[in-house]
Amino acid sequence: MADLMNKKEKKAGALTANMWIYALGLMGINLGIGLINSYQAEFFNKILQADLMAVAGIILAAKFISIVADFVIGNLIDRANFKAGKMRPWILFSAFPLAILTMISFVYIPFSSNAGRYVYIIFVVVLWNISMTMADIPSQGMLSLISKSSEEVNNAAGLGNTLKSIALAAPGVFVSFVCILTGSDGAVGEKEYLITSGIMAGLGLIFQLLMYFKCKEVVKSNTSAGMSFKEMFRELKNNKMLLIVFGTYILGFGRNIGLGIAVQATCILIRDGIDLSFIGMGTLYGDACSWAIGITSAISSMVTIVFNPVINKKLGEKKYFMVAGFYGFAVTLISTLIYTLSPSGGFGRSIWAIWIYQFFLGFAYGPNGYLPMVMTADIVDYQEWKTGKRTEGTQFAILSMSNKLSNALSVSLGILFIGAIGYDAAKYADVSQFGVQGSAENLQAIASYVTDGMQNKAWIVYFLLPGLCMLASSLLMFFYKIDEKTKKQMREDLAIRRAENEAAQIVEDEECSDNCAECDKECDLRASDTQEETEKPFDEALAEHFEEELKETDDSTTDSEE
Template identity: 25%
Template sequence: MEENIRMSTKSEIIRYAFGGLGSNIPFLLILAYLMFYLTDVVGISPIAVGGLFLIARIIDAVTDPMMGMIADQTRSKFGKFRPYVIFGAPVLGIVTIALFNVPDMSSNMQVTYIYVIYILYSLISTVVNIPYHSLTPVLSEDGNQRTTIATAKTFMSVPATLIINVMVLPMVAIFGGGQQGWTTTSIILGITLTISFWVCASSAKRHDVSAKHDDQNLKPQFSLKEQISLIGKNKPLLMIMIAMCTNLIATSAVGAIALYYFTYNLGRADLFPLQSLVAIPFTVLAFISLPYLARKIGKRNVFLYGSILAILPLLVILFTPYEFIWIIFAAAVLTTALGPFTGNIAWAMLPDCVDYAEWKTGVRGDGVVTSSLTFINKLGTALGGLLGGVLLGVSGYVANQVQSPETLQSIVIIYALLPIGGHIFTIIALKFYKLDNQFHKQIITELKERKRALRAATE
């Protein structure tokens, strides 16, 4: 007789979703404003800013899998993953504040400061976000509920987008503009993300308890080499990593350059927060439909078809003359609204890859497998930011000036053409992803049979 499948309550799912708010606030803040803040408020070269993102990702290539392994082998009264969320959240809030508070000193010192703080931010983000995302498979063993949990946490990108893309610039203006406005705004956001992660950590108290729910306490601990093999032998995970990386290159390029596009190409900076606000109801509908579509056509197909659809509004932006501003505006809204059907669905696919790794190798490494996707999340964002910064810099961009035709053309390329290329590579990668709903149910059944046999052998 099959064991009861462990599941979460509605209250636990809602509280866990708050981690999505805490995670997305600094992510979207940096994606939308860090380059603009550093180039137009502080005065740092866009090429230097682009290099910053790349260096941090090189460090992440080492620290992310290490953090996954450390979290997997943690045993504490707070659980395996919760202590990192609880104690790391306030530190993440502090370094986020520091990112938007560059001291008034020489240009070289400012560049050094932002490099140090951003690398520190990246490290602390790793410490908090890998355990946070690792809790998704811990909260439930049911495949459909995991989709609901992943959808709930990614849905919190909607209020995060409302806060960041719609409210940040008005908040900066209300609090005095310039550096003073950014200081006050970043403090409020740092406090908000900290509280959000604390609410999230409270949701997993019943589940993240090694003594009750960690079947690995029946087995010896595994080495770093064995844990890393969970990634290399996991074809579905590798395909998601490629798909998400190229998707994030696409979306981060749009996010990083959007304010430049509305400011300099369209001459309507006021439309930037408005398009985010208008997109919110459509994004909410997309999130509501996500669990249904995932059950109906499969998570992989949601990602695949969403990526195909995402190309269409970008083509409109690429070829529409600037005088048809409201057509461009509508396409920008649609680009934002389609987000849940592209990158967000990947987080619902990740727990299935954790199960696949255990089924394939006999090793369950929630943290290590999760770290692969959190690293890709940061790598794709960095590559999009790097390409954006380099292309913007070599095109002759000068902050707060009328831009040359070459610069304006580069902004269009970064905003529309580069994302189209990213989505195309995502589509290709997803063609090789074979872990559908039926296969996953088979994996869960076999894993339970193995665990019953293991318990019987140890009794």
């Protein structure tokens, strides 16, 4: 039977249609997440005139509320019993609320009072985070159900992470193109925000619905009782491998801080704008060029993301995570020393230098979204192997919770730090309007507000802090124990165990008729038979069922590829 497992693993691994659909659905959900994480705080501060520090507090509180929703939704997923599958129905339930609330988040309303303004912001932020939770948990949980092959799961995670990264960066690019279409001269106003949110929400909805209608759950997961809050915390405490992944997310919150403050960091670090006339876009200023500050990082991280499955297969999750973390810390430390010690106007502080720093750092970002998903999918199998219980909803709810905590810290602390160094979007907008945009007096007015000291502090928050967090999260990975040998053994054991359970049911169904009396009689006769006579049909049924299960997986893979 082990030979059958090895044969199956060798045949698996190609990117199937099922994997592409899963990855596109993941991309759709993250289009809205990328827009919200990058622009929501700036919109509330700049357009709705809300205090930046207050907005940061509201976002932090909303993230903690959504963490409670993680537990509730994870339990509901584990307890539900829908014909459409375990995860797919929840992807449908969340699709329309997430799209609608993403658009509402960027609707300008001229409030006459501060109370109404902040009540509206709280309402929108909390509801969006809950709807995002309803989409996030099942979309991540689908990863462990789309294939019975560990190699295919790894490949699907790699593809999904690639498209997810594209989705998180896409809003910045779309904002710039919308500014060109509206003729706003690079200024991002209420109209530009609304159009961009409509595009992101519409595309996200299409891809999310595609995941529901076309993505198949190949692995059948039974309904479980779910867990109480106390039991889920106990699960996190007792599940050491999941606790490690949880910890890497929390300690690594700084990895995402750049996305959360990309708009503010662009206004500070690129105060003189970016001359893109060589590609016909002229000179962009402020939040209109927020996509450009991280463009080289996106390129290099995309290279790593594409090769994630190959590198992971060579190094394994543990080594890969640690190597990337130590490398990222070294790059941020060296770049910070060069940037802060360079004179004002020097090359070390220029956009070209920033692009070089970002390019080298991008290689460290590649595995950050990929590895935790792969490890959690492994942990689901690991816990079933150890305890006999398979609870994807609970496991991925905890993963989602750790992601929420990490995002809550990265977005809210990032905004708080930026506010603490003296930046305010409304004040920046005021000084940016002095004189003709791009003129000497205009740039001098901006420089009088965005000083070299503010730039140095912003660089530490934007660039050095992610490196420190990479280092901290990598140290925790020393204790991760699920290696390739363990994964191979547990999957073989699980396949045998599932085949035994189903084969036993087949034997029982064949030997017992619908007539209760006759069934009892046959059972009594069966009890008097010798052990050898009983074992033979079970062994035959077990072998036949195991081969059928592998064939069924092959057929589903072939169908997906077609």
